[in-house]
Amino acid sequence: MDFSIIQCSKFMTLLDMLLHNLKTLNMSLEDNIKWLGEVMAEIGPTHSQRIDEWNTFDVKQANAIIDYLKMSFFQHYKLYKFIFYSTREEIVIGTEQVIEIVNPAGGPFPSPLEEGISFDIYSKFIEPPPTLDKEMKGVDQEQGHKEFQPETDTSDMDPLVGFTIEDVKSVLAQVTDDILTDIQIEINEKLQIQEEGFNARIEKLKKA
Template sequence: MSLLEKLLHNLQTLHATLEDSIKFLGEVMAEIGPNIIDKPYMNVFNVQQANEIIDYLKMSLFQHYKLYEFLFFSPRDEIVIGTEKVIELVKSVDYPFPNPLEEGISYDIYSTFLMPSPPPPPTMEVEEVEQVLSEESPVESEVVEVDPLANFTIEEVKTVLSQITDEVISSIQAEINEKLQMQEENFNVRIEKLKQA
C-alpha cells in the first residue's frame, strides 16, 4: 500500500510518466533505488511475493495510467447539485393577485371557495315579458324540420352507398392481399431453410 501511495504521489506532484513509474518500481523491487521507502519492509518479501506485487500494480495502476493522469491533471466542470427555488406567497385579499390555478387544488375546494358564482340573469318585469311575447310572430315561433334526404330517390341513395362501400372494401381487400403475400413469402423462406437443414 505504501508503494502504491508513493507511485500515486509521484504521479500527482512530480507528474511522473508511465516509464518513470515503472523504472521507480523496478529500482524499489531490486532494492537498489533511492531510500524513499523503508528497506525493512522490502526485506520481508520473497521473489514470488514481489512478482505478485508487481502484477497487482500492473493490473491496478499501470493498466489505467492514462485515466489517473486525466484524473489529476484535467480540469473538470463544476457539477451543480442543487438549484434555488423561489416560493411566492399569496398576498392578502386587499392586494390584487391572480387566483391560483385550479389544477393545483382539488375541485371540491375550488368549487366551494374560489369558483366565481354565475352572474344572475337579468330581471325583466312582467310588462316587458308580455311585450316581447306579443312581438314574436307565429312564423318565427314554429320550427320546421326539413329532411335533408327528401330530394333524393331510393335508387340514388343505393348507388351512392354502393360506390362508397366498393371503394372502402377494395382498399381493405388490397391491403389484406398484400399482407397475405408477405406472410406467404416468409413461410416459403422458412420452408426452404428447413429443407436445406
Template sequence: MAGSSSGMTLGSVNPAVTLAGTTDDSEKNAEFQEIEQILSPDFLPADQITNLLREHNVDIIQEKMRVFLNFQNIHICLKDAILLDYYVSGFFWAKGMDFTIDQCSKFMTLLDMLLHNLQTLHMSLEDSIKWLGEVMAEIGPNHSQKNEELHIFDVRESKAIIDYLKISLFQHYRLYEFMFYSTREEIVIGTEQTIELVKPADLPFPAPLEEGISVDIYSTFIEPSPSLESELKELDQEQGSQESLLETERAKMDPLAGFTIDDVKSALARVTDEVLLNIQNEISEKLQVQEEAFNARIEKLKKT
C-alpha cells in the first residue's frame, strides 16, 4: 500500500493514549514528540505537494499522484483505483480549502495513517474516531503556548477536516474494511494449453521408431500410402473432365455462348433497320391513301 513509510512510524502509536493533565512534563514531551513524528511530512514530500498545488485539473493531479504513489495497475486493479481516488479526492479538497504546503502535508499524512490503522492495526470505526480526536487535539487549536508549532489548523479548519472525514472515510468504513479484509475470487476466463502434434513423415524430421509403436498403428496412421499420389492424380483428372462437361452443357443451354459482343451488336442493328423500314413503308402508304382522298374531295368541290 502507498504511504507505507508513514505507516512504519505509526506502529508505535497506542490508540488508547490519554492526554490527561496529571502526566509530568517528560511524558508530555514524549507524547508531543510522538505526535510530531507521526505527522511528519513523509507521505508526500514538500516538493511533490508544491508540484500538485500548481495544477488545477483533477485529471492531471490524479496522474501525478499515481506516479508519486507508484500505482501501476489502476486500470485492472480495483483496490489501487480506490486508494488513488481516496488520496486524490482528499488532496483536491485540501487544495480547495487553500491549505498551505505544511497543512496539505499534515492532512495527506493523516489520511494515509487512517487507512494504515484500518488495514494494518484492524482498528474499528469507534477506535479510529477516538484516534482522530486525539491527533486533532494536538495539531488543532490549543490555548497552550507549549509546542505551538504543532497547532497548524484553526477551529474552522479542524471542523472542516472532521466533517470531510465523516462523509468520506467514516461513512464508507465498512466498504474499506471489505476491500482490505475480504478475499476476492479470481475468475479464470481462459486457459492456455500446449499440445504437441506428431509431425508428418514427409517433413525433414526422422520417422518415429518402429519398435516404439505397433506395426498396425504405424501402417494405418503414420506410414504414407504408396498409392496416395496416383489417387490424387485421378481425382484431379476427374475434376478436370467434370469441369469440361459443365462448360459444354452451359454452352448448349446458353444460345449466345458462341457469339461475341460485335456479333450481337450487328444482329441488333440489322433487326432495327428492318423494323424501321417496315414502319416507314406503312407510314408512306397511309400518307398516299390520305392524299388521294383529299384530291378526290377537292375535285368534287371544283365541279360544284
C-alpha cells in the first residue's frame, strides 16, 4: 500500500490494540469488530476532526486495512483466543540431576572402591590415618635404625657388590630347577589321572 512511516506506525498500533482487546480485555469477536468499526469511522474525510490521532488513512486505505484484518486476524480469532487462554502441556527439554559427593571416611556413606580411583587420591583423601600403636612402632624402628646405622652412607652402595656373575647364575639355576620340578610333578599327576580315565573308558567299550 506504500504506507508512510507514520501510517505504518498507526497500522502496527491498530494491530497491537486488537490483540490487547483479546488478550487483556477478553473481548468477543463481535465486540472486537464493533470496536474496529468505531475506530475506522474516525478516519473518514467528511468526519469531524475531533480525533486527529487516527485521521491518517483515506477511505481506500481504510477498506484495504479492514479486508486484511478480516482475512487474517478475525478469520482465525478462535485460534488466537486458544493461544492466550488455553493451557498447554509443558514440554520438558531438560532434566535436573543431583550428584552426591562422597563424604570422608567415617560418614554414613561407604568409601569408593579402590579399583575405581588412583592410589594417590586414595592414600591422600580416603585411606584411614595410621593408629597410635603403628606410629609408635614406626618411631621406635626409626630410632633403632638411627642408633645402629653406621657412619658411612650405604644408600649409594650396590647390593650386588661381592657377588660374581657365576654366583648369580647358580642361584637362578637352582630357583628355576625347583620351580620346573614342581610343575613337572603336577603335570605328570594330571597326565596319570587322564590316562587312568581313558583306560577305564576303553575297558567299558571292550565289554560292550
